[in-house]
Amino acid sequence: MEWSINDIARTAGTTSRTLRHYHTLGLLTPSRTGANGYRYYDQDRLIRLQRILLLRELGLGLPAIAKILNGQQDTTAALRTHLELLQNERQRIERQIRSVHTTLRKTEKGEPLMATEIFDGFDHTQYEQEVTQRWGQDAYAKGDRWWRSLSDTEKRAFQQEQLDIAHAYGTAHATGKTADSDDVQAITRRHVNWLSHTAAPTKGYLIGLGEMYVADPRFTANYDQHGQGTSLLVRDAMKIYAERHLTD
16 A cells, blocks of 8 residues: 555645655655656555654654664564653653642742752753764763763752743843843853853854754743744844854
């Protein structure tokens, strides 16, 4: 049995353009192309697409996905691995939900909180592959060593600083401050100082990071929860700051 590219795009919740892009990359080739030029996909291709979408959900980039798929010829074994990863991810999310529930309940009642309660389910190592792919193994290793050297109190203070910075950007955006204004540039300087704990930001790094805040929905949500469009302000402010103060 075969399905057309439009049928697969609609069923999988993606687009025919994305499927054609996967074809161009050699990531997902159709089982055949009809005389009319339409691409058709058989069951094996559908399973491969499922694996691609699962890995995308786990945050992997297309080059990393291609490497994984090319190295795993046993489809059944690969699916078992995917299932295990999804189950682990579900457990982690469930722990985060319980952690937030506990934080909310104890905060409302004025009860003291333990750091282990606040951060249960939050694990920075989940981003190891992504950080390594973007900035290299040394960048991840350095950041990992620094993070593990912190006490629970220091970790909590570091995370709170990021939350405060995001809130400050949101307030600036809500009050109509522009990216090149003194107020927003002061927030950006604070942001760069925060980033400097784990890396020495260069011009290219800061501009690229700002672009990622807009391109990656996970990062966009961190800022746009303080007002739609805040992430755009952050991106523009980081670019301006980088061009004024940093070099590559």
